[in-house]
Amino acid sequence: AGQGREFEALKDYQPGMGRRMIDWKRSARHGRLLAREFRIEENNNIVLAIDSGRLMCEPVDGVPKVDRAVAAALLSAFIALKGGDMVSLFSFDGRPRVASGAVRGSASFAMIQKRAAEIDYSNEETNFTLALTTLAARLDRRALVIIFTDFVDPISAELMLRTVGRLTERHLVLFMMTRDVEVESLTDMPPLSGEDVARAVVAGGLLRERQVVIGRLRLLGAHVIEADHQRLGPALVERYLQFKREDLL
Known part of the structure; x- marks a missing residue:
């Protein structure tokens, strides 16, 4: 206080x-x-950008990652609207899909819910360059841009990294990602056969490459949360409130 x-x-x-x-x-x-x-200052601009491309439609514990992202986004939107901040929703895959205007006040949460229901599954590869460039052009003031996404390796994330560097020059950027528990479990399995060893080696390589991308995002000035799928929403709310306490918005 x-x-x-x-x-x-x-x-x-x-x-x-x-x-x-x-x-x-x-x-x-x-x-x-x-x-x-x-x-604490109110009227901050919060943008919830949800990737609905192919990788985000893969399931985690039986539920697609994009559905978990939408649930976490709605939880944070409710908290932000109650706190007096402005919230807007943006989704994309191969191109921008859903784009709401910025709204304020608890009564506007129903509209955010309605637009979130329009986010659909996609088998397209995510075009980060087009999506984030389009989003940046829509923002006329500093904002907290929360990007729900996923990636496999540094090659597939290279175009995203190039665009993020320009976005962080003006805005506070936070990446929200779900931990890949399936890959992590493969690295921890007892090596009972040669196939188990091969799977563990491949899984370990994927995890290391993922951490390389996360490290590069942080070097570009972005914040990154890699949370368990059951903690995605609470982890986002905790970081959002931390940003407000530390005067970063």
């Missing part, structure tokens, strides 16, 4: 408050220590 950007009020300084919160001029005028109290 009291660590946002919008000035709200003056109050008596209490032990434990940071010295930077003290308003020295007004304290001298009133003859007692007064501290500035701030509130």
